[in-house]
Amino acid sequence: MQRKDYGSGSVTVVHILITGGAGFIGANFVHQTVEERSDIRVTVLDALTYAGNRASLADLGDRIEFVHGDICDRALVDRLVADADAVVHFAAESHNDNSLNDPWPFVQTNVVGTFALLEAVRRHDVRYHHVSTDEVYGDLELDDPGRFTDTTPYNPSSPYSSTKASSDLLVRAWVRSFGVRATISNCSNNYGPYQHVEKFIPRQITNLIDGVRPRLYGAGRNVRDWIHVDDHNRAVWAILDRGEIGRTYLIGADGELDNRSVIGLILEEFGRDADDFDFVTDRPGHDLRYAIDPTPLRTELGWEPRYRDFRAGLAQTVAWYRAHEDWWRPAKSATEQTYAAQGEQVESI
Numbered sequence: 001m002q003r004k005d006y007g008s009g010s011v012t013v014v015h016i017l018i019t020g021g022a023g024f025i026g027a028n029f030v031h032q033t034v035e036e037r038s039d040i041r042v043t044v045l046d047a048l049t050y051a052g053n054r055a056s057l058a059d060l061g062d063r064i065e066f067v068h069g070d071i072c073d074r075a076l077v078d079r080l081v082a083d084a085d086a087v088v089h090f091a092a093e094s095h096n097d098n099s100l101n102d103p104w105p106f107v108q109t110n111v112v113g114t115f116a117l118l119e120a121v122r123r124h125d126v127r128y129h130h131v132s133t134d135e136v137y138g139d140l141e142l143d144d145p146g147r148f149t150d151t152t153p154y155n156p157s158s159p160y161s162s163t164k165a166s167s168d169l170l171v172r173a174w175v176r177s178f179g180v181r182a183t184i185s186n187c188s189n190n191y192g193p194y195q196h197v198e199k200f201i202p203r204q205i206t207n208l209i210d211g212v213r214p215r216l217y218g219a220g221r222n223v224r225d226w227i228h229v230d231d232h233n234r235a236v237w238a239i240l241d242r243g244e245i246g247r248t249y250l251i252g253a254d255g256e257l258d259n260r261s262v263i264g265l266i267l268e269e270f271g272r273d274a275d276d277f278d279f280v281t282d283r284p285g286h287d288l289r290y291a292i293d294p295t296p297l298r299t300e301l302g303w304e305p306r307y308r309d310f311r312a313g314l315a316q317t318v319a320w321y322r323a324h325e326d327w328w329r330p331a332k333s334a335t336e337q338t339y340a341a342q343g344e345q346v347e348s349i
């Protein structure tokens with residue numbers, strides 16, 4: 001397939017607007033930006049839904065501007081975008097199980113919210129980067145040697161992934177039809193600090209801190225391509241700094257592991273036997289394998305992951321959750337009560 005060249009996306013960023021900056025990946029991006037690019041003014045827009053936590057940014061104080069608001073509020077979005085040089089769009093509804101229970105918030109935030117942002121950056125000619133997921137490509141068979149690339153056809157399997165796919169297509173259309181200066185990244189599974197305790201790795205860690213024996217879906221053979229959140233966010237900056245307008249870059253760190261192996265490594269961090277967990281019945285339609293080919297990101301933009309050793313990144317993550325009970329403890333009991341009420345024994349990944 002021939003790729004149309006829309007030119008470089010490089011832009012001098014003095015003021016950046018980060019949507020979803022109180023969520024897991026967004027909050028880490030805010031911290032990284034403030035710490036490594038102190039000359040940039042940072043504004044965060046976040047609706048503070050269940051996945052957004054103002055406490056994730058509390059230690060930054062007045063080093064950022066925080067705006068509590070919804071990306072679907074077109075007047076607010078327009079005002080904030082008009083004052084920015086670049087927008088990085090992390091805000092999304094992203095819990096697969098929730099999307100099966102009630103798809104509407106996913107359509108509203110992921111599709112309508114992205115539309116509002118695209119119209120604003122179009123109106124004010126602002127550089128835009130759209131953060132998406134590898135789940136738009138569906139899944140791969142466990143014995144398939146291939147990996148997702150930027151030409152892999154979309155094949156989403158849930159309301160969540162289908163609305164993210166829809167938002168990606170909106171971005172591509174706004175680039176081609178209106179000349180919006182946008183790039184897209186589709187990333188594999190992230191892990192690291194500030195991730196909500198409903199998710200696979202932090203739930204296992206916090207359960208073990210609380211003395212709860214881990215549980216694992218099916219045979220634990222489902223494979224995810226893990227990347228530390230800091231590596232993901234450095235890749236986003238590489239795309240902002242050197243990426244080509246209209247391009248989709250896949251962000252991955254060659255971190256394929258099956259879920260049983262991940263639980264085993266977490267248990268080892270707690271000094272427990274790697275088989276010290278229980279199997280439970282798998283959920284319907286559970287995607288088998290995700291795998292990212294990040295070659296263009298590396299060969300064209302010069303990005304490389306710093307956390308090449310998953311075990312080391314996991315040890316750092318376990319240490320962070322042990323040291324920050326004040327951050328995750330308030331959400332823990334509510335999360336466990338929700339899972340119990342829904343009859344779910346294990347978490348979304």
